[in-house]
Amino acid sequence: MPTPTGVGTEELRRANLRAILQTVHTLGPTTRAVLTKQLGLNRSTIGALTGELQSLGLVTEQTAVVGGRGRPSHLVVPSEDNVVVAVDVGVDRIAVALVGLGGEVLDRRTRGHQRGEHDVAHVVESVAQMIEETLAASSGHLRCLGVGVAVPGAVRAEDGMVRFAPNLGWVEEPFTELLSTRLDRPVSTGNDANLGVLAEHVRGAAVGFSDVAYLSASVGIGGGFLVGGRPLTGASGYAGEVGHMQVDGTGPDCRCGAVGCWETKVGENVLLQRAGRLAGGGPEAVAEVIAAARAGEPRAAEAVNDVADWCGVGIRAIVNLFNPEVVVLGGSLAQVWRAAEARVVDSVQRNTLLSPRGDAALRSAALGDDSPLIGAAELAFGPVLDHPQAVPQAV
Amino acid sequence: MPTPTGVGTEELRRANLRAILQTVHTLGPTTRAVLTKQLGLNRSTIGALTGELQSLGLVTEQTAVVGGRGRPSHLVVPSEDNVVVAVDVGVDRIAVALVGLGGEVLDRRTRGHQRGEHDVAHVVESVAQMIEETLAASSGHLRCLGVGVAVPGAVRAEDGMVRFAPNLGWVEEPFTELLSTRLDRPVSTGNDANLGVLAEHVRGAAVGFSDVAYLSASVGIGGGFLVGGRPLTGASGYAGEVGHMQVDGTGPDCRCGAVGCWETKVGENVLLQRAGRLAGGGPEAVAEVIAAARAGEPRAAEAVNDVADWCGVGIRAIVNLFNPEVVVLGGSLAQVWRAAEARVVDSVQRNTLLSPRGDAALRSAALGDDSPLIGAAELAFGPVLDHPQAVPQAV
Structure with missing residues (x-):
């Protein structure tokens, strides 16, 4: 139960401003009539609020002729002069995108790590350079509202300290502070999967769902x-x-110190090694194994089936614990699921005697490997969406 | 992201009424001064709102002399003339309590199932009789606001349909509708563990925490x-x-259709059978095994240690998934934890290489076996706490 607190009228106004801005950011250009209906506010209130958002430079109003009867309608349009920079720090590469209010990706670049190194100082420098290039290439009148970064690790909420990112070899790295100092801009950092589910919810396979599990495998x-x-x-x-739920008491040993973690049974390298391939080939190598399995190579087929069974074991635990409406699969989980859908579903449904559970739909991530990147943009838009009046006036 | 909606002033007033009523229900008698401070509203607003709650018969105001300076203070007191009936349908017994606004248990009775049967018609009749006896024994001027029931099973949120309660042998039983019809009163039903965590949060071991896992074992x-x-x-x-996370790929078979579920490794009967006792002895038999282990009986000691290790495996998965501030243990999980705390903690912390996780405190349930019962009372108080103005006027 949340602590009950009183609500004042200024807070009310801010809540309504926020509601309008969030709506046009999520849905794109929206008529005043739709806003009036959706938010349950009267027309003059909507007019005053959109006026304020316009004076803050966050939306523009256009008069459009909508529908057959030719009546002009005021269209409230998110202003793409407001942008954020989104960053996804992966194990293999760094992706940087310029994203406008409303969610459109305006520019995007990808680069491998410098000499393949994950040293935090190198990563900060690479990311900073890519951000500067991105902003330099953009038109001059843009207002950059912030920088959002996705990292594959545990991030402390208060200050963006990366507590542990095993696949980057980071422990207690003040990545966010370093990047913020280097750029002289505020930076927000989040866990890549947390940002992935956010993006799939706002703009992907989980739009309209409130209870969503997003599970994405690469190495972890x-x-x-x-x-x-x-x-x-x-x-x-x-x-x-999710990777360190014990699913098998007999092993194998996991790098976390325990045994039989879910991560030791699924994931790119597990599949590759079971199929007799070298670890480290990434999504392309996984695709090759799946193609070989389809072409009838017994060892590849066995590996895909085995990993599909274990995928189902973990998804089943998640479905039982969270009772989600939809489970969105990313990375190699999505690859294996598309290759062996029936087998994964069989394994998920193995405890059918348990209960007539609500059906959870399994889906591939609609944003593909970009979910964390788009989620990082949403993270960076967070402050202005929460407090539109606090938007910086300098461009 | 919740769908943004506009907020009107009538809604604002209702939110503030709700905040005051929830505060005094949770904290007990509270001065106007504390309410003013806590809710961030001015004194005259608080006065008007408590006046309205008083005219609705939900609170009384008393003038008390508080503190050393002898200044009289208006004390807002939840009126215990407003009661709910709380019911906990267990496998062995049914408990019924009369609970006043403010949370005090005013009366309470417990009874075994009729002829040990779980047939839904029998259970409905037993519960109904116990409720009628409870209300008949209470003083005449009470206003009964509702009936809340805890059941050990999956309950459909919309209508209280019990989808599956394996330890009662129920599948798709319209228990809530049957009881409501029999009593001619609204009845709300919830899962016992969901109600347990609610109670521990409002009045038990998890007060002040927002991220809480409550895990309680008996048979399941x-x-x-x-x-x-x-x-x-x-x-x-x-x-x-939580009982059907797979923790061991090698078995044993679980009644749910899968293998190696957490429930097959912990729980009363698992402990009893590993210690060479008969299943079915309940908490007393578990306590006997723990005493025997302490006295040096090797088989009992081995059983306790083994179950303690497996308790830790499941708790570890929960800690990794939910990152709770506190894990509240009930039933035989609490018994095993108190008997072998170091061993459970060792097993929980087995993946120390994973990350410097936030420490989750492990605790026994403060309300003991009453957590679901007290949670059922909170469920029944829910509607009036949400909409104080909708309280029925008839006593």
Whole structure:
């Protein structure tokens, strides 16, 4: 039960401003009539509020002729002069995108890590350079509202300290502070899977769903959750560590110190090694194994089936714990699921005697590998969407 | 992200009424001065709102002399003339309590099932009789606001249909509708572990925490969660099914159709059978095994240690997934934890290489076996706490 607090009228106004801005950011250009209906406010209130957003430079109003009867309608349009820079720090590459209010990707670049190194100083420098290039290439009148970064690790909510990002070899790295100092701009950092589920919810395979599990595997497995429409963060921002549920008491040993973690049974390298391939080939190598399995190579087929069974074991635990409407699969989980859908579903449904559970739909991520990147943009838009009046006036 | 909606002034007033009533229900008698401070509203607003609550018969105001300076203070007191009936349908017994606004248990009775039967018609009749006896024994001027029931099973949120309660042998039983019809009163039903976490949050071991896992074992294991201060229900009310996470790929077979579920490794009967006792002895038999282990009986000691290790495996998965501030243990999980705390903690912390996670405190349930019962009372108080103005005027 949240602590009850009183609500004043200024707060009310801010809530309504926020509601309008969030709506046009999410849906794109929206008529005043739709806003009036959707928010349950009267027309003059909507007019005053959109006027204020316009004077803040966050929206423009256009008069459009909509529908057959030719009546002109005021269209409230998110202003793409407001942008954020989104960054996804992956194990293999860094992706940087310029994203406008309303969610459109205006520019985007990708680069491998410098000499393949994950040293935090190198990563900060690479990211900073890519951001500067991106902003330099953009037209001059843009207002950059912030920088959002996705990292594959546990991030402390208060200050963006990266507590542990095993696949980058980071422990207690003040990445966010370093990047913010280097850029002289505020930076927000989040866990890649938490940002992935956010993006899939706002613009992907989970639009319209409030209870969502996003599970994405590459080397490790990331989990991001929406619970009743809100992101699951946990007390300190570490929730969603799905890879280290024990699924087998007999092993194998996991790098975390325990045995039989889900991550030791699924994931890119597990599949590759079971199929007799070298670890480290990434999504392309996984695709090759799946193609070989389809072409009849027994060892590849066995590997795909085995990993599909274990995918189902973990998804089943998640479905039982969270009762989501939809489970969105990313990375190699999506690859295996598309290759062996029936087998994964069989494994998920193995405890059918348990209960007539609500059906959770399984889907591939609609934003593909970009979910965390788009989620990082949403993270960076967060402050202005929460407090439109606090938008910086300098461009 | 919740769908943004506009907020009107009538809604604002209702929110403030609600905030005051929830505060005095949770904290007990509270001075106007504290309410003013806590809710951030001015004194005259608080006065008007408590006046309205008083005219609705939900609170009384008393003038008390508080503190050393002898200044009289208006004390807002929840009126215990408003009661609910709380019911906990267990496998062995039914408990019924009369609970006043403010949370005090005014009366309470417990009875075994009729001829040990769980047939839904028998259970409905037993519960109804116990409720009628409870209300008949109470003083005449009470206003009964509702009936709340805890059941050990999956409950559909919309209508209280009990989808599956394996330890009662129920599948798709319209228990709530049957009881409501029999009593001619509204009845709300919830899962016992979901209600347990609610009670521990409002009045038990999890007061002040927003991210809480409540895990309680008897024959099966129930899980109830608070996530960011809100109950985890899942899309259809089935979330928190912790007993059927697979923790061992090699078995044993579980009654759910799968193998190696957590429930096959912990729980009363698992402990009893591993210690060479007969299943079915309940908490007393578990206590006997723990005493025997302490006295040096090797088989009992081995059973306790083994179950303690497996308790830790499941708790570890929950800690990794939810990152709770506190894990509240009930039933035989609490018994085993108190008997072998160091061993459970060792097992929970087995993946120390994973990350410096936020510390989750492990605790026994403060309300003991009453957590679901007290949670059922909170469920029944829910409508009036949400909409104080909609309180029925008839006593």
